[in-house]
Amino acid sequence: MVPLHWYLTLSAAVFMIGMFGFLTRRNIIIMFMSLELMLNAVNISLVSFSHYLQDMRGHILVFFVITVAAAEAAIGLAIIITLFRNKQTAHVDEMNEMKG
Amino acid sequence: MVQTMDNTMGFPILSVLIFLPLAGAALILLMNRANDKAIRVVSLSVSIATFIVSLSLFTGFDKTTHLMQFVERYEWIPSLNMSYYLGLDGISVLFVLLSTLVTILCVLISWESIRTKTKEFFISLLVMEGAMIGVFCSLDFMLFYIFWEAMLIPMYLLIGVWGGPNRVYAAVKFFLYTLVGSVLMLVGIIVLYFYAGRTFDILELMTKAYPYKMQLMLFWAFFAAFAVKVPMFPVHTWLPDAHTEAPTAGSVILAAVLIKMGAYGFLRFSMPLLPDASRAMTPVMLTLSVIAIIYGGIICLAQTDLKRLIAYSSVSHMGFVTLGIFALNTQGVEGGILQMLNHGVVTGALFLSVGVIYDRTHTRVIADYGGVASVMPIYASLFMVFTFASVGLPATNGFIGEFLILLGGFKANQWAGVLAASGIIIGAGYMLWLYQRVFFMETSPKVAGLQDMNMRELLTLLPMVVLVFWIGIYPNVFLSFMHPSVQHLLERVNGGSAPAVAANIATQILR
Amino acid sequence: MNSYALIPFLPLAAFVINILFGRRYLKENAHWVSILAVAASWVLAVSALVDVAGGNKINFDLYTWMLSGGFKVSVGFLIDQLTVVMLIVVTTCSTLIHIYSVGYMHGDSGYYRFFSYLSLFTFSMLMLVMANNFLQLYFGWEGVGLCSYFLIGYYFNKKSASDAGKKAFIVNRFGDFGFGIGIFVVFLTFGTVYYEPVFSQAAGLAGATYNFLGYDVHLMTLIALLLFCGSIGKSAQMPLHVWLPDAMEGPTPVSALIHAATMVTAGVFLVARCSPIFSLSDTALMVVALTGAITSLFAATIGLVQNDLKRIIAYSTVSQLGYMFLACGVGAYTAGIFHLYTHAFFKALLFLCAGSVMHAMGGELDIQKMGNLKKYMPVTYMTMLIASFSISGIPGLAGFFSKDEILWMAYAGESPVGKFVWAIGTVVAFLTAFYSFRLIFLTFHGKFRGTHEQEHHLHESPKSMTIPLMILCVGAVAAGWVGIPALIGENIGVHNYIAEFMKPVLGHPEGHGTHGEEMMVMLISIAVGLSGIGLAYFMYIVRPELPERLTQQFRAVHRVLFNKYYVDELYSFIIVRPAIWTAKNVLIGITDARIIEALVNGVPNAIGALSSGLRKVQTGIMQHYATIMATGILIFVAIMLMR
């Protein structure tokens, strides 16, 4: 039986990678992917807790997280397309028309 | 529930006094903007009606007791134990009369001088009157605070919209100065509320004793709000700007009533609620007052703008008032209250007269004037009366107030009394210099063709002349209002311990 | 009983009528209202004299003026010997000068205004004199100050006149500052401001000390000196004398009434009225005497070189007032009041003569441009001559008796500075005689030095002006006979009425000197007077070029005297200019502008700068937002774990 804290360290690592990706990458799509990565990291830890506690709540929450991530991706991509249509760029640095 | 006199007037006079002007303002709100005349007539009749109603205060007031009179109390916010609680005693009754009288004069003086947006002007004026009377009548600390702050909006508009060239700076400065001060007071009120067992009723708060440290902290919180309004020395720089930029009616209301609220606040809240702190702080206060007197006086010597000079002179005069109040003896306090009334009358009249001349020449620079006496003799003689009232000549009201204050001040602290007495020399200096510069010597071209005061302007200034001489020659009519209330206040402040006050109330009831 | 209350209120009524109805209705005949009122008060004053002479003293309150806590004061009247004497002086001079003004002010545009101010002045002076408490005294005190402001600045479109008026009022205010504090001390020690109780309790507190501004001071001296500040201001004594010479800007009747006969004497009246307090403190008396003496010497020396007719007389007034204070200082209050009484007559006469001279010379006042006027103005010449004789102390005339009394009392009194003060008094007597007759000789004798058409215009003043001159001339002569000293009095069967009359109020200092000494003092003063006149005669009639040579020789001394010891410049240098300078640069420049305004505007500007700084943090790039969020999270995690 793999001890619990191994899963937790994996989840934390993936979460950190996701966050780091989100903070540094310039392309919106890549930022989206790193977001998904963070959400999945959370799924890992939820499932491991649920298994460890022999309780169903974790699994239910994971389902919700996955569906929400999908919905989010859909909306995100839709907005990126409209953005692209207006400004022909997916680069975050160009999107600073509003500041101050 | 502290014992108060039941309302002998038969009808809720104080609420009528507050809401009559507000109703007038609402009426004007509905009126059509075009007919100026109708708006002016309505506002004049409302202000006169309010004044007549307030006269019954003057006659119906029972001068033998210090207890609150014309009391009204209705539930307002039961959950916070906040009540709509009005009442008057010897200290506040005179100021209500002053407010109602001054408002009539303001309406009269702006009969022709206000051309643009007359509707908003008269609405602000009447709302001002309602709020002012509310401040003087409220016995619930929060109700006082709400009226105190509500006054900011109309005054801000009065200065900002109808003011002089850089009115905006003056209006914002006035607003922020007062607001920063009074928000600190709000915190003080809430701390007091919780310590005194969840009540805003001033009379109840007065019966409790508070720890010294807390009293000190609260004293300085209240000081922040009241000192700005008085204005006391370090925080006075908003007054000259506000006065020079405000329209005539605005600076008359500002000088006659608004700055009295600061001193009234000290009398009604700081001293009775925080007796030990007030006593401990008197040296500081006396020094600030003396500085204000001399500083305000000397600075007038070098002023070039007419209104600015009168504004600084009222800083000096209010220095006298605070000196009187913090002398903590009967002469000082009664002199202070009377001087607040006098200053309202005299400086109000001075600004009215400046308004009269300003409507003709549209310049406030003293250098432009000269020899007005030969062109407008009646105006010159009236201004002469107010100049000498401001200088404190015997037989005018200024003398009575100043003499009592200096007597009280000298009794409390000799150095303060002597230094403050020098104020009357400086006062004579700048006022006579002003009078000579404007009225005597050769007639300057700008002033040559002016015609003398018309009936309306004369009507505005006459009540003030009557008051100057009435208080000057027979002040006891006004002083008799204050005796019991001031006595009670001083017992509380000097007595310091709550039992003494309770005993006093007991005797009142048994008597 | 209270018909005497009408004395002050009649002129008040006249003032009100004149000021309200003067412009449209009364115009020319405004003077009738004032004259009738003042004449009526004169009649009442005489009846009061008779009443008081009959022995009863009147002291009643009209109504309570101020009541605040323990402080109670009312408008009340005290009529005793001292008051009655003053009443007579004030009402008589006032009536005569009112009549004189009818002619003098004829045709002036503000005619009604002049008479209303005169009536107001008489009202205030009478209130001052008849007061029965310190506060009403203060009321009258400032009232007369106000009227002198109006009347000095009567020709208000002249800058010099309005400046003089303002100067008079403000300098008086300096005096009233001390006076006010004196009243406070009186109230705080005696618990009341009424004369009666204060003077009766004063004896009891003779030795008491009082902590004034941290120093333990002898109580009576403190009160006396503080009250004396007021007198210095009002009677133009040494430090505060600068306003009287400039007060000559006002019309001549004003100078006569206010700056000779009545108002300036208020200071002496105050010292006399408070004699119970003053006599309890030797130091105070010494100060009074010395101030009086020095001022009289100081003013007399300046009077020597002045060329303006009215200014010479003004300095002579300051000098004579110094005499009166000298008298009070040595304890001889009666002599002081007696001199005040006689001085009122001949000084008013001098001023009125100057007025008629000015009238004739078309407003010209420089005596160097006059001369030989006696040919054209015999009556004025005669009356002015008699007045000058009287002031120089020629025996038989009013001035001699009162001045001699003072000098004798100074010499014989037990005041430590008596002898020194007597010496100065004698020197001043010599100087007074000299400049009085310098004036007479330069104006009336020699040849006319004015312009031709001035000469053509010369004429004697109309009847309405000369009659008061004559009446006053009678007064200048006869006024002295009331107080003939015992030395002369026994052998001509007349005793010193005024001394006996004033005894109950002012007491009678017993001069312990032999008859011989008294005779010697009298002879010295007569000799001094005559030599003064002789020297003047010699210098201005016999050798007219002598004064010119003397001024060349003592150029420096002449310039100092001519410029009034530069006192005016000194005051404006130490008081007026620094006040305005501090106002301009220090207060407006630094405290208000830099410190307070900087703070008041600085704080919002700083917040504004901070605001625009923080605004830049919002770069619009999402990465920056996310990094700031991440750092936020890190910080809070650190806070939580570190705690």
Next chain:
Amino acid sequence: MPIAMPNLAPVMPEIVMTCLAILLLMADLVIRQKDTLGLISIISAGIVLYLVLGSSGETFAGMFISDGYSMFFKLIFLANLILTVLISSRYLQIMRINFGEYYALMMFATLGMMLMASAADIIVLYLGLELMALSTYVLAGFIRYDMRSNEAAIKYLLLGAFASAILLYGTSMIYGLTGTTNLKGIAAYIMNNNIAGNPVLMLSMVFFAVAFSFKIAAVPFHMWAPDAYEGAPTPITAFMSVGPKAAGFAVLGRIFLTAFASVRADWSMVLIPIAVLTMAIGNIVALSQTNIKRMLAYSSIAHAGYMLLGIISGTPAGLSSVLNYMLIYALMNVGAFAVVIMLRSEGFAGENISDYEGLSKTHPTAAALMLIFMFSLTGIPPMAGFMGKFYLFMSAINAGYTSLVVVAVLFSAISAYFYLRIVMLMYMKEPRESVQLNTSPGLGLALAMTAVAVILIGVLPGKVLALAQMAVASF
């Protein structure tokens, strides 16, 4: 054994709301006149409101609770929905974005908020949060052809997703620690096993605080707000500045005052700096704003800071003051934005504050309304804003945070400057060019309602206060 049907009464309003929203989507295909859709949404909001007042109780095994507290918030959400729909009909025509989905999305967002308010379990909470967030992202980017709207949407979405990731991570930690996601269960667990100092608990509390600070736009997690508010269409800005913020506070109240109630000392260590920073940055940066929407964005950030004081005080009185303030804030804010919308006409953006110069001359009524809202936002009596702030400060002082209140009071004095500047521009400057106002009956009605409410609550605050206290009593 038969499937036991859960008691659906408490959740009936949400169910009806979902059906009506879907019905609205269908109706959009059929109805040509888009304004009638607005009308339908108002009617449905009315129905749901009626239902909300009736429903109370617990269901879904303690995961969904409908008590006084949630009822009060649902009142705010539905009022916010109605007002926003009223003020947006004319705006949509001008901006040519008059699509039916606009109203449907708003109803879904409101549904999400209602779920959040009634969530007694983190799962339901997360569900509501995401439903609201996603619909608001789309609404923010509704003006497809305008670059700024897209930018607003993308920023809001990415940072929103980031925050919800943080939230989930916190949830997983607390779930791991206490074994349950039910708020009451967590509270019981903390109480019984007194794990006060436990780092995992601390960490999860931080993550919860961060996630919801993002939602109520508290500093330092506020960066998205100014851009999102400026970019989004103005009615949506109004909707966003009230809806999600209120929902955020509802959840903050639930979590921190039931789940983590016993460890208040710890999480107040986090919330106090956030509150102070929010008030400071919100008020100070607003001073130098020239765009009215951006200024109102910073002002709403500052107001979030004031409301945090209520949460920090932790007492029922504190919570009721937050509720009370939230309602008053909603009215003031929507009113102010309504006036901004009124200024938006054909060729004129009306977003720069200099466009307000001399408004009192050209349109006195609009100027008067704006004056009322500005003075109310500053917190000057007799407006409602003062009463809200006053009660908030009272509860904070009563809980012993007097120094915090002094800071709050001083910053609200600073805020007077930029609110006053608008009044000054309107009343004390001359109009540059005459601007044509676009008013529609709906906008007029909304303005009238909000203005009257602001003054009425200012003068007679007793009623609303009692309502808020009653709501918290059942907490």
